[in-house]
Each structure stands twice: as C-alpha cells, then as structure tokens.
Amino acid sequence: MKRSAWRYLWTSEDIRKKLLITLGLLILYRLAANIPVPGIDRLALSQLTQAGGAAGNLVGLLDLLSGGTVSRFSVLAMGVYPYITAQIILQLLMPIIPALEAKMKENPREGQKWMEKWTVILTVPMALLSAVGQINIFNSIAGAPILQIGFSSDLLLSTATALLSMIAGTMFGIWLGQLISEYGIPNQGLSLIIFAGIVSRLPESLNAILRDQQRGWWLAIIMLVILALTIFAIVFVQQGRRNVPVMFPGRRIGNRMSMPVRSNLPLMVNMAGMIPLIFAQSMLTFPAIVASFFLASKTEWVANLAKGVSDVFGGNSPWYSLMYFVMVVLFTFFYTDVLFAQQNYGDNLKKQGAQIPGVTRGGPTQRYLTKVQRRITLPGALFLGFVAVLPFILGELLNIQQAGLSLISAAGMLIVVGVVRDTFNIIDTELKLHGYDDSLIKG
Template identity: 75%
Template sequence: MKRSAWRYLWKSEDIRKKLLVTLGLLALYRVATHIPVPGIDTAVLAALSQRTDAAGNLIALLNLLSGGTVARFSVLAMGVYPYITAQIILQLLIPIIPALERRMKENPREGQKWMEKWTMIATVPMALLSAVGQINIFNSLSSGQAVITNFGFTGANLLPTVTVLLVMIAGTMFAIWLGQLISEYGIPNQGLSLIIFAGIVSQIPSNLAGILSDAQRGWWMLLIILAILVLTILAIVFVQQGRRNVPVLFPGRRMGARMSMPVRSSLPLMVNMAGMIPLIFAQSIMTFPAIVASYFTGAETEWVRNFALGVYRTFGAQSPWYSLLYFVMVVAFTFFYTDVLFAQQNYGENLKRQGAQIPGVVRGGPTQKYLTKVQRRITLPGALFLGLVAVMPYLLSYVMPVGAQAGLFLLSSAGLLIVVGVVRDTFTIIETELKLHGYDEGLIKG
C-alpha cells in the first residue's frame, strides 16, 4: 500500500529544521511590522484608515499589499517591494544595454553575482523614493493634517525627516535580509516570496471581521466574496499551468557501431511566463505620477495646484480611468517582460547546439523566430487574463456594497497571484526535499 510522503514531513531532521527556521524568521518579521515609524501621529493615521471614500479604499489596498504595515505606518511599511522593483528594472536593462547582455552570456555565474550586488545597491534609492512618496501621499490624503510630524527638508525639520527616511530604508533592508536567511537556512529560494505571502495572509482575519461586522449583509457578502475567490484561484491555477508543447526532434546517438533512433520530445512554452511581475511593475509605474503630483498639491499657483490634483486623482486609484490604464499597462508589460525573458533563454541557439530541430523549421535564428511567434500568440490570452484579474477588485467595487469594499477580495489581485504561486512553489520544493531524503511516496510501502 502506498503512503503519501507528506506524512513523513516531520521525521526528517533536516526538513524539520528548515521548516522551524522558516516559521521562526516569519514570526520575527511579523513582530517587526508592529514597530511604528518615529514621529507618527496615530490619531490622524487612525482617522485616515477609517475613511470609506476613494482615499480610504486606496489606503486599504496599500495596507493589504503591505500586510497591515501601512495602517500602522510601520518601519516595514514598504516591505521588500523596492528590492523587487530594482530587480525588475535591472532585468529589463540587460537586453537594452549590450555590455550587460555580454556579461550575462559570457559568465552566467559571475553575471548573477553582479546582478545581486547591483540590485541591493539600487534598492536604496528605490526605497528612498518610495518612502518620500508614501509619506507625501498620506499627508495629502489627510486633509492638511500631517501623518508624520516635522516632516520636511528645511530648517528644524531636516534631522527628523532624515531619521524617518533612514529608519524606513533600514526596515526594507531588514526584511530583505530575513528573506535571504529563509532562502539560505529555511525553504530554499522562497525567502522574499514567503515574506510577502506572510504579510498578505495575515490580513485575512481582520478582513473577515470587517465583512462580518455588517449584521444584515455580512454573511451573504462573505459567501459572494469567497465564491469569487475560489473561482479566481481556480482560473489562476488553470492559466499558470497552461502550456503549449512544441514538438522537437533530437538526433540519435552513436553507441559503438550502432546508431540509436531519433528521439521525439517537446518544448513546453508557458501561457503566463511573466507571473506576477507585470502587476508589480504596472503598479509601480502607475503610482509614480501620483507620487510626483503629491509634491505640488499644495502649490500657491492655482493652475499648478489644480493640474497636480487632477493627475493625483487620475493615478491615485480614485477614478475609472485608473482601472482602464492599469489593465492596458498590465497587458503591455506582460508582453514586454515575456519577450525579454524569452530572448534571454535563446532556445534557437540552445537547440542548435544539441543538434535538435523543430520539424519543418530551420535550426538557429529561424527556430528562435518561430518560437517567439508561438510564445507571443499564447501570451495574448494569458496577458488579457492577468489584466482582468488586476482590475477585478476595482470593477467589483462599483457593484458591491460600500461595507464590503474594504475587504473586497480578502486578498488583492496581486495578492492572489502571490499566494497561489508561493503555495504551489513551496509544496513543490518540499516534495523535492522529501524525495531527496528518501521519502518518495512510490517507494514507501505499508
């Protein structure tokens, strides 16, 4: 009788140690999320978090993505997102700058070390920009009342401002360090993903309580939201698992005086190769105009102030135009990022070196061109689906009752993709670890 290898999860000392290290570091991260930024005005922040208008919905969305750190304006309010943004920017620069592309191709291992080094360096200015923008957005939403007291770059405010910014940047670097420790001593290669996962999932109980607080409509709203969640998760899993298998013919091998027959195989191309990256990048680009406009919302010149307010409302998740722009940018970035990743794989040359060939297609450049065409064709439904998932919370907010909007999705669109992807990848890694330690379900007899 076959038994599941998962029942032996706790028997392996090495796997048990990795799980305990992971849980311990995640618990430390959650404790750190309750440390507030110095100089925070808790009364203004509480009033801002309780608003039910468009500004309140924006705060609720930011709070959900940050794992509750924005509502408390924690030192970890930015999480690890500046690091991810810096990583995406460097990845996009590789095919644009020939010197970087040559470095990555000539020595992939050294190129990877170079990428990690400069990603950490670029994280600091990204975190600084994000911290200043986040504080300005909160101050502009709080109707003239400062969320962070004594914030400014002039006079007596300079030292407190520098202190706040240094603390927020240090919080981001601390979260990145915890993620790297998890990847090294806990579940391999899942550190940053689990840090984000823990923050998102931690908000589910409070969102459930917020929905059920409505005595008249709480239960049926919860049932509707759970049904939407289940259907969306099933659709995400279906699309994420989607593959187009391109037939490939590998040449036979000579074994002494004999020649083996050619081997028919397939090259799987993913429907959604980009994952959640287009969502994160689109959100970063979409919030940038709002961050810049927030500097001019208090300008003395009337037309400058009105223009800044218009840009802020358009790009601050407060208008229908935001949903449309967000959808278009997610679709566009999905195609762009997939093209970048696919070009880096260089399947045409790799198959040529192995002597493999797609039936009816010339080796080398024509093969790469053919595969690129196929990849773009199957990316279209994946990009449209990703765009739809991205804007679904905004679309549903127009038809759902106001009381349900704060916890509309229990998890946001990006949060859903992160949670589904992290759970799937973590289960795969744990299964691999179990097999490496001899706990293969096919070998365990009862």
C-alpha cells in the first residue's frame, strides 16, 4: 500500500527517537527562557518593551531573534548569538592569517576540532562584552536602570551574579544546540533553537497588531500580505542561481574514450544567507556597547560623546536604518567573497581537468568566476538590505509598535525559511538512508 513520508517518520524507531530528542530539548530551552536575570526592575523593563522609534524597532528585532527572552530579560537574553559572532570572526580571520588557512587545508578534521574549541573559548568574552553592553544600552533606551551594574563594593556581587547568569544561559543554549545536532536532527541544533524562538513569538506579534482597536484587523491583513510576499521573494532569491557552463573531459572506458561532458556550475545569488544581517547588527551595536562603558563618566564631554554614540548606534537615531542597510549590503559582498575564495573553484576544476569555455584553467578561471559571483551578488545584497530595513520603513509609514513589526523581521524570515528548507532536506536524506521510497511500499 502507499505510505506517506510523515507516517514512515513515526514508524521508523531511529528517526522517531531523533525527532523526540529534538522536540524535548527545544521544550527545555523554551522553559529556561522564562528564568529572569536576578535583580531585574520589572517597571523599567516594561518601559523598554514599549519604546518607540528606531530604538523600539531594534529592541523588537532582538526580542524576536531571542525568542522573547529580551522582553523578559531572562538568562537567555543573548541567545546563542555570541557563539555565532565568535564563529564568524574566526571564519573571517582564516584568509587574513595564512597559518589558520593552512591548518584547515592540511587536516580538515583536526582543523574543524580546533575551530570548534576556539569558537567556544571566544564565546565567553564575547558573551561578557555583549551582556554588559546589552544591559547598558537597554538602560539608556528605557530611561531607567533595568538592572544596575557596577564595580563598586555595593554592586559588585549583584553585577557578578547577573553577568555570570547571562553567560551561563548562553553556554547552556549552545550546549543544548550541540546535543540536538549530535542526538537529534543532525547539524541543525543552533538553527532550530533560533527557529523555535522566532516561531514562538509570531502569535504574540500578530496579537500586538490586533490590539489596535481602530485599525487592528486591516493592519493585520496588510502585514500578513506583506509577510507572504516577502517570504515568496526570499525563497525566490534564495533559490536564484547563475549556471556557468563547464566542460568536463571524457573518460577512458576500456579502449574507447567517451565524449566530453557539458555541465553547469551553479553560483548562488545569495550565498551569504542571514550572516550579513547578524554581522551588520553586531558591528552596528559594537560602538554603542563600547560607549555604554563611558555613560557614567564624570567628565562631561566624555559622557555627552558616549551618549551621542549610544543613541546613534543603539537605535535612537533616524540614521540607524540607513546605516543598517549599507552595512548589510557591504557585509553581503565581503562575506560572499570570503566564502567564494575558500571554495577555490579555479584549482578544483583544474584538478578535474574541467574548463569553462573560452577561459584559461586555474587562476583566470577563479578570477572570472569571482567577477560573475560579484555581479549576481549585487541584486541579492540590495534585496537583503531592503528586507532588513523593511520593519523600520513600515514602522514609520503605518505607525506600528515594535512588537507588531517583529512579525516581518528580515532576519527572522530568513532564518525560518532557511531552517525549514534545510530540515526538510535532512529528513528526506534520513528517510532515504532508512530505505524509504516514494513509490509503493508493500505493507
């Protein structure tokens, strides 16, 4: 009889076990997301969640990506993003430091272990820096201290407790993600944790729009239509390819030589995915994090300068969305160039004896493909930048609160679309490995 893939998922003991482990660990993460950081001022926190303007949109974006942990200021308020930032930094250092690149090429397996070890080590100082900066920035946005931190004798113990709890929360989330990748759905741990948080916030975002008594329903319809169109556009761009013709040499079969094979090398319009959004946001908030350390300076001009930098890069400036757009576009090109250089198509095609018609093998092939990749990256980068600032644009045009705008967050939609697609591909691969066939199965 004919059986569906989903029915086979449940009848296969191994796949069912992986799905249940994944679900259980995600539930555990969501339960831990409700544990607040010690010493939080609930009244000041409510003022933060009601902030308007660019700062409110920034808070809403961070709240969405963290799965609502920012609005509760839980121990998981930073999510697993310090780990992702550390991972990106090490990846970007590879082409800059030849020793790292050589280490990865000589022994990829050992190089991967080394990379994983130092990513975790670098995560700790990144999480500490992010925790201090996040607290100071949110204190500034809320207009009242959400959490008082300092290194005076009366604040030292409470500061250490708060920072250690936030760092521990981040490391706990990373550990759960690694458990999911190892015992649940392979290689999807951190992605599924972020995905679960985003999806859990969508009903609340829609409800925030419906609470507007005068225009709630038609605003909700407009936002859902925009959401559907944007998801369609994201899928369309993500699937976009430029097929470069490649000729592979014929193979000798016995005493005969087969004809050369004509194939295509697909180059992606958006190779970088959501990484430019995360990196642009991290780089934009970094000056605000540094400035937050000088907000309480006794020197007036230093305190005023720190306040100005914190306002501009913390989301309180109308220029924030323009800077965000430019940074996303630039980082899309930069990160794509780094990834493309690591692929080294020129040498790989040369080793296989393949050639692009009219292009010399080796270095000229790599330069030609890099030129093509940059050309097709331009529309992808501009699209990514536009979708990134779409919540800010709609916030100004429709005067929607930050909780509603998180419904159409670019980073959120890219993550959701990417994780769903990758998870389905992994499950499909698992089904094939377990002997599942789309044709008739004898029951």
